[in-house]
Structure formats: C-alpha cells, structure tokens
Amino acid sequence: MKSGRFFLSAATVILFLLCVLSSWAASPVFAQTSTVTFSDVPASYWAYPVIEAIYNDGITVGCSQSPLSYCPSGAVTRDQMAAFIIRALFGENFGYTQTPWFSDVPATDNFFKYIQKLKDLNITTTIGTYLPSDPVTRDEMAAFLVRARQVKAGQPTESFTNTTIPYFTDVSATDTYFPYVQNLKDNGITTVTGTYNPDENVPRDQMAAFIARAFLANNVLSVTVNGALCDSTLSQGYTNDPCVSVTVCTPGTSTCQTINSILLDTGSFGLRIFKQALGNVSLTQVLSGSGSLGECVEFADGSSDWGPVQMANLILGNEPSVHVPIQVIDSTFGDPTVCPGADQSPADAGFNGILGVGPFVQDCGTGCITSGNNGANPTYYSCTGTTCTGSPVPLSAQVSNPVASLPVDNNGLIVELPVVQSGGTPSLSGIVVLGIGTLFNNTPPSAVTTYTLDPTYGEFATTFNNISHNDSFIDTGSNGLFFPSGSGRHHTSLLPDCQDPNQGWFCPSSIQSLSAIIEGASGSSTNTVSFQIGNFDTLTNSSNNVFSDIGGDYPTFDWGLPFYFGSNIYIGFEGVSSSLGAGPYFAY
Amino acid sequence: MKHNAGIDKIQEGKTAAMKIRIYPLILSLGLSMVCLATAQRVGATLGGSADSIESDRQALSAVQRPVTVRNGYTVQEVESDATAVREYVSPAGVVFAIAWHGRVHPDLSQLLGSYEGEYREALSQVPRQKGNRRSLQVKTPRIVVEKWGHMRDQRGRAYVPSLVPSGVSVDEIR
Numbered sequence: 001m002k003s004g005r006f007f008l009s010a011a012t013v014i015l016f017l018l019c020v021l022s023s024w025a026a027s028p029v030f031a032q033t034s035t036v037t038f039s040d041v042p043a044s045y046w047a048y049p050v051i052e053a054i055y056n057d058g059i060t061v062g063c064s065q066s067p068l069s070y071c072p073s074g075a076v077t078r079d080q081m082a083a084f085i086i087r088a089l090f091g092e093n094f095g096y097t098q099t100p101w102f103s104d105v106p107a108t109d110n111f112f113k114y115i116q117k118l119k120d121l122n123i124t125t126t127i128g129t130y131l132p133s134d135p136v137t138r139d140e141m142a143a144f145l146v147r148a149r150q151v152k153a154g155q156p157t158e159s160f161t162n163t164t165i166p167y168f169t170d171v172s173a174t175d176t177y178f179p180y181v182q183n184l185k186d187n188g189i190t191t192v193t194g195t196y197n198p199d200e201n202v203p204r205d206q207m208a209a210f211i212a213r214a215f216l217a218n219n220v221l222s223v224t225v226n227g228a229l230c231d232s233t234l235s236q237g238y239t240n241d242p243c244v245s246v247t248v249c250t251p252g253t254s255t256c257q258t259i260n261s262i263l264l265d266t267g268s269f270g271l272r273i274f275k276q277a278l279g280n281v282s283l284t285q286v287l288s289g290s291g292s293l294g295e296c297v298e299f300a301d302g303s304s305d306w307g308p309v310q311m312a313n314l315i316l317g318n319e320p321s322v323h324v325p326i327q328v329i330d331s332t333f334g335d336p337t338v339c340p341g342a343d344q345s346p347a348d349a350g351f352n353g354i355l356g357v358g359p360f361v362q363d364c365g366t367g368c369i370t371s372g373n374n375g376a377n378p379t380y381y382s383c384t385g386t387t388c389t390g391s392p393v394p395l396s397a398q399v400s401n402p403v404a405s406l407p408v409d410n411n412g413l414i415v416e417l418p419v420v421q422s423g424g425t426p427s428l429s430g431i432v433v434l435g436i437g438t439l440f441n442n443t444p445p446s447a448v449t450t451y452t453l454d455p456t457y458g459e460f461a462t463t464f465n466n467i468s469h470n471d472s473f474i475d476t477g478s479n480g481l482f483f484p485s486g487s488g489r490h491h492t493s494l495l496p497d498c499q500d501p502n503q504g505w506f507c508p509s510s511i512q513s514l515s516a517i518i519e520g521a522s523g524s525s526t527n528t529v530s531f532q533i534g535n536f537d538t539l540t541n542s543s544n545n546v547f548s549d550i551g552g553d554y555p556t557f558d559w560g561l562p563f564y565f566g567s568n569i570y571i572g573f574e575g576v577s578s579s580l581g582a583g584p585y586f587a588y
Numbered sequence: 589m590k591h592n593a594g595i596d597k598i599q600e601g602k603t604a605a606m607k608i609r610i611y612p613l614i615l616s617l618g619l620s621m622v623c624l625a626t627a628q629r630v631g632a633t634l635g636g637s638a639d640s641i642e643s644d645r646q647a648l649s650a651v652q653r654p655v656t657v658r659n660g661y662t663v664q665e666v667e668s669d670a671t672a673v674r675e676y677v678s679p680a681g682v683v684f685a686i687a688w689h690g691r692v693h694p695d696l697s698q699l700l701g702s703y704e705g706e707y708r709e710a711l712s713q714v715p716r717q718k719g720n721r722r723s724l725q726v727k728t729p730r731i732v733v734e735k736w737g738h739m740r741d742q743r744g745r746a747y748v749p750s751l752v753p754s755g756v757s758v759d760e761i762r
Contacts, residue, residue, distance in 0.1 A: 237718055238718035268738065268739040301722065302714070364691065367669070367670065367691045370669075379691065458740065479720070504717075552723075555745070
C-alpha cells in the first residue's frame with residue numbers, strides 16, 4: 001500500500017536528519033546507562049538514550065545477534081511496528097484472537113500475536129490484508145501511536161483531543177492524519193518544528209524515540225495555555241493562563257479526582273486546591289500541637305489563599321503517587337478573619353488550584369520553623385474551632401513542591417512551550433518534563449546555560465535601561481513581562497499605560513523591540529534577552545488569548561509566561577543538583 | 589472589621605515576643621508599655637515625624653538598623669523576623685515614604701498611619717484581574733501604595749507624592 005510514499009527527495013531526508021540531530025546531537029551521554037548494548041549504536045549516537053531505554057524495557061531485542069545489532073537506519077516494517085507497540089503496552093504476555101484477522105498474516109507468522117492484538121485493540125483499522133512487510137510512514141505512525149496511547153489510558157482509540165491550529169506546514173487541518181500528528185506534538189512525542197515530513201518512512205532509530213517518548217516517559221505533564229486543560233468558564237478573560245491537570249487521591253484508597261484548570265506556577269511552591277474542586281476526595285488533616293494546621297498565603301495583588309494543610313496522595317503525569325502536604329483553599333476554615341482578601345471560590349481566582357513548582361521545596365522554609373512565624377502576620381496557624389494563632393511548623397509539615405517528593409525525577413523540571421507568533425494565538429500546548437538528567441527525555445544539551453538563583457529568595461539580576469534589578473524572577477504564573485518602563489509609574493512615552501480597564505498594561509502605539517540582560521545570582525553567566533511589547537488593548541481585542549508581547553509596569557523585572565515561549569526552561573531545585581549544577585537555578 | 593483583626597494580631601505577636609525577652613518581675617511593666625505604644629500609633633509613620641518610627645519598630649517586634657544618609661534624605665530601617673521595613677525621612681524630618689520586603693507584607697494599618705482609611709477605601713475599589721497575582725497599585729488622593737514580588741519575597745512601598753523631596757525619584761524607594 002501507498003507505494004508512492006517510497007519516493008523521497010534526498011534534500012528532505014537531509015533536512016529532516018539535521019532537524020532531528022539538532023535536538024539530540026549535543027546531548028551528553030545518558031547518565032543512567034553507560035553500557036553500550038548494540039554494536040551499531042555507540043553512546044555518541046543521537047538515539048542512544050532512547051534505544052537503550054526501549055531495550056532495557058524489553059521492547060526491542062535488536063535486528064541480529066553476534067554482534068548484537070539494532071540496525072538504527074533500517075526502515076521499520078509494519079510487522080515490526082506491531083511488535084514495538086504491543087510490547088510497549090503489554091510486554092510478551094497477553095491474550096489475543098486466535099483466528100487470523102488478515103489473509104497475509106497467518107498464525108505461523110513470527111509477528112502473528114502482535115498483529116492480532118493490534119487489530120483486537122483497533123490500533124490498526126485495516127481490513128483484509130495487513131501488508132506486514134511494508135514500511136511505516138511518519139503520518140501512519142502518528143495514528144498508531146496515538147491510538148495505542150489511548151489504549152494505555154483506558155480510553156476509546158479515537159476519543160483524544162488535539163490542538164486545532166496546525167503545528168506543521170506540511171500537515172494541514174484537512175489531512176487525514178492531522179488530529180494524530182497534532183496530538184503527537186501536543187504530548188511531546190515528536191519534537192520537530194516547522195515540517196513533519198509525513199510521507200517519509202520511519203527508521204528504527206526514530207521508532208525508538210517515538211516509542212520511548214510515547215510509552216516510557218512517565219515524567220511528562222501536558223500543559224495548555226488557555227486550551228483543553230483550562231476550564232473555559234474559569235479562564236474566560238484570563239490572558240496567558242497555563243493550565244495543567246493533577247490527580248488527587250484520599251491517602252491509602254483508590255478514591256481519586258483528576259482536576260483540570262490548575263495554574264502551573266514556577267513562582268510558588270506546593271499545591272493549593274479549592275475545596276470545591278476536590279469532590280468526594282477526603283484528605284488527612286495535619287496537626288499543629290492540639291490544633292489543625294492552617295495557612296494564609298498572600299499574593300501581591302492583595303488576594304490570598306486561606307485554608308487547612310492536609311496530606312494528599314498526588315499523581316503527576318504517570319509518575320508514582322507522592323504523599324505530600326497540600327493546602328485546601330477553604331475560606332470558611334477556622335477563623336478566616338486572620339487572612340484578609342481570601343479567595344472564596346475557583347470563580348474568584350480563575351483556577352481550581354495552583355501547582356507551585358518553583359525552585360524551593362517548601363512554601364515558607366526555615367522562616368516558619370521557629371517562633372519567628374508567631375510575630376505579626378503569621379503564615380501558618382494552629383486552629384482549634386474558630387480560634388487560630390500563629391504557630392511554628394517543621395519543614396516536613398509545610399506545604400511542599402510535590403515534584404521534589406518524586407522517587408527519581410525529583411531534582412527539577414523543564415517547561416517546554418512552543419513559539420507564539422506576533423499577534424497571538426487562541427491557545428497553546430506544551431509539556432512539563434519532570435527531573436533533569438534522570439531519564440532519556442530530560443538530559444540537557446551542552447548549549448544550555450545555568451543561571452544561579454539566590455538561595456533565600458530564588459532571585460537573580462536583570463539589567464534593563466542600564467538599571468540592575470537584583471530581585472528579578474522567572475514565573476509562569478505571571479501572565480506578561482513586567483518591568484520598570486521609566487521612572488516609577490511615570491511612564492516614558494514609548495510604553496504608555498493602557499486606559500481603564502487595562503491600566504497597568506502597556507499600550508504603545510507601535511510594537512517596541514527591547515532587550516534586557518539576565519545575570520545569575522552568583523557566577524558570571526549573562527545573557528541578553530530580546531523581547532517585544534505590543535499594544536495590550538489591540539492584541540486582546542481579538543479572538544486570541546495567548547500573547548508573547550504583552551507587558552506592564554512593575555518595580556523589578558518579572559519574566560512571566562512569555563519568557564517561556566519558544567525555549568526549554570530548566571528549573572533546578574534547592575538542595576539537589578544535576579549536570580547543570582547545584583540548585584536553586586534556572587537554565588536555558 | 590478586617591482592619592481590627594489586624595491590630596489584634598500585632599498585639600498578640602508583640603506580647604509573645606516580649607515574654608521571651610523580659611524578666612518576669614517586670615512583665616507587668618512591659619505589658620503596660622505595649623498598651624502605651626498601641627495608643628501612640630495614631631498619627632504615626634507615613635506623613636508623620638521621624639519619631640514615629642520608634643512606634644513602628646515596637647509594633648513590628650523589630651530591631652533598629654543604622655540610619656543611612658542618602659542624597660537629600662535619610663533612611664531608617666527596622667527589621668523583624670518576617671519583614672524589613674525602610675522609612676524615608678525628608679530633611680524636614682517627615683516620613684515621606686516607606687518600603688518593605690520579607691516573607692509576608694507588614695500590617696499596613698500601622699505603617700500608613702492617618703492615610704490608612706483612604707487606602708482601605710481605594711483598595712476596595714480595585715477590580716480583581718485574573719492572572720495578576722504579583723502586583724497591586726492603589727492610588728488615593730494623597731498616597732500611592734504598591735505591592736509586588738512572589739512567595740518568600742513580598743515587597744512593597746507607600747509614598748506621599750506631595751512630600752517627596754524634589755530631585756528624589758520614586759525608583760529609589762525600595
């Protein structure tokens with residue numbers, strides 16, 4: 001079938017290889033496996049980490065013995081593909097229909113059981129003949145992988161969602177394979193940009209990358225900015241709203257709730273979820289002396305989150321569940337008057353919760369473990385009935401960054417969001433990869449530069465307009481680029497304030513191209529970052545919700561969500577390290 | 589009502605801190621001083637005389653830092669476990685601005701002094717903006733209050749534009 005697809009132009013092949021190589025070639029050797037399994041896959045080979053990963057998981061046994069080889073450049077045939085996918089889902093032991101589905105795949109075929117199972121599960125929809133020796137093209141592979149991931153998730157094969165704005169110039173919205181290719185990109189299973197080359201055959205090295213990312217990357221969280229993971233009512237009027245989903249379970253039970261519209265926030269630490277979003281999941285109250293532990297978290301806009309601290313089992317991506325203290329946002333808890341401005345409902349806040357995954361482990365840290373927390377405006381309280389008093393809290397009971405509690409991928413994370421063109425887009429899909437240098441999919445290329453953060457505040461220096469701001473920070477929870485436009489709130493003519501109701505945002509008459517210099521808190525890493533600021537009124541008066549070029553006046557430099565568009569931003573946690581150095585740091 | 593809750597909180601905090609520092613024999617004396625300091629808060633701080641900084645220091649359970657002389661004004665800093673507060677004093681001896689940073693925002697009912705009422709009034713008029721969790725600007729007829737920062741480093745400043753000495757930039761208040 002599709003014999004026309006055998007024809008490939010040499011230029012396309014070279015371009016594609018360059019594209020693939022550019023994202024892999026610079027990668028240092030995968031730390032966890034230094035042994036070389038296949039004679040034709042040396043440690044320096046771009047696909048070495050993923051080929052080793054699928055070998056270690058029993059998904060490939062190679063293409064020939066003595067010496068053991070993988071044949072990385074050989075085309076994947078349809079029968080091999082069935083074996084790769086079914087082994088990734090079930091290993092070698094699974095039931096399947098004994099009566100042959102296809103006239104060209106008899107029960108004596110070496111790949112019979114895999115192909116039967118593929119058909120049993122509707123991962124292939126072919127009828128009559130399977131054409132087992134044909135190569136698999138990249139668009140067909142997208143369909144097989146997406147359906148197989150649906151099977152793994154226990155969902156009907158065609159019930160997935162995908163970003164509707166085309167990622168690739170060569171896979172248009174009318175293409176039969178469009179939803180599959182889009183979903184593949186949404187989930188970080190293909191990492192190419194620009195063109196997908198849908199008609200090219202899939203070589204075995206690419207197959208290893210597809211399979212590893214699709215089935216072995218348990219450390220990936222999907223993010224949508226104003227997309228499918230954001231509740232449309234909550235994110236109404238919320239510009240640059242990065243949403244993830246988390247699963248919260250009653251400890252020791254299988255009672256769980258998967259909750260969308262959780263704000264991805266690298267500017268805070270720990271999970272906070274509205275009581276209204278928890279459904280029938282009950283959590284275990286953390287005690288403080290004889291009282292219940294409560295917390296008041298202030299935000300700079302005058303709002304705050306108030307409620308009890310409780311132990312929850314959390315599931316991030318497909319990681320093992322972690323048992324951590326979270327804050328249940330509940331404005332009726334204890335004595336709410338100790339926490340003025342407390343949010344009452346998800347509608348108040350525009351989200352069901354906040355996932356704080358910044359560089360610190362606890363939300364307060366050592367500042368709250370002594371009687372210092374007892375002074376004016378405590379963070380933590382011990383509540384008995386409706387009486388709440390400031391109370392010291394050990395680190396282990398403080399609301400904490402759940403990523404730091406993972407068994408393996410616990411030293412940081414990578415936020416990967418695509419480029420946003422000038423003028424914006426209705427929504428955006430990206431991923432958060434947990435851990436740095438812990439799995440085949442999170443090893444930093446050597447070109448990544450580390451910027452240290454100061455260990456008390458998690459800040460670094462940004463120089464803008466020849467003024468250095470050493471309390472600068474990066475923050476997915478800030479929905480623009482915020483910086484001092486001139487003298488305090490007295491703007492320069494280039495970046496005037498918008499009129500009501502958008503006061504505080506910039507409304508320049510034309511797009512302004514600017515730059516600022518980022519400098520780590522210690523050490524000598526510096527980088528000049530160019531950015532643009534457009535007219536907030538004009539941009540947001542459209543059907544778009546996601547913008548790379550919006551900003552507002554601010555006393556220091558807050559690199560909000562637009563800073564993350566178009567590059568992979570690494571965040572290293574305090575107290576641990578990776579090949580990028582000792583945390584806290586950020587890197588890109 | 590929330591404002592009253594805030595004052596109660598300061599008193600509790602101060603009492604607790606002083607219990608640690610003073611001898612039991614003068615505990616009663618110490619407690620009377622608490623009441624005295626609380627009473628003196630009226631008219632204190634922003635817009636007040638430099639003397640009022642002492643009442644702020646006491647109310648915040650803070651320690652006094654050395655005075656810094658800058659171009660055209662002096663800065664007095666008081667620091668508690670949670671928050672450091674700088675008070676900007678003009679050559680005429682008037683506090684024209686305050687700035688703070690720390691784990692939590694300080695209780696502004698103490699620091700804003702006589703401007704507190706109009707601040708609360710203006711604050712209640714500020715609309716909630718989805719996505720804006722990191723900054724606040726409140727303007728009243730007489731003062732400007734700004735908050736910014738993030739978890740573990742909350743910052744802010746309040747100033748009286750009409751009292752800021754000529755030649756002093758607002759950017760210096762931080």
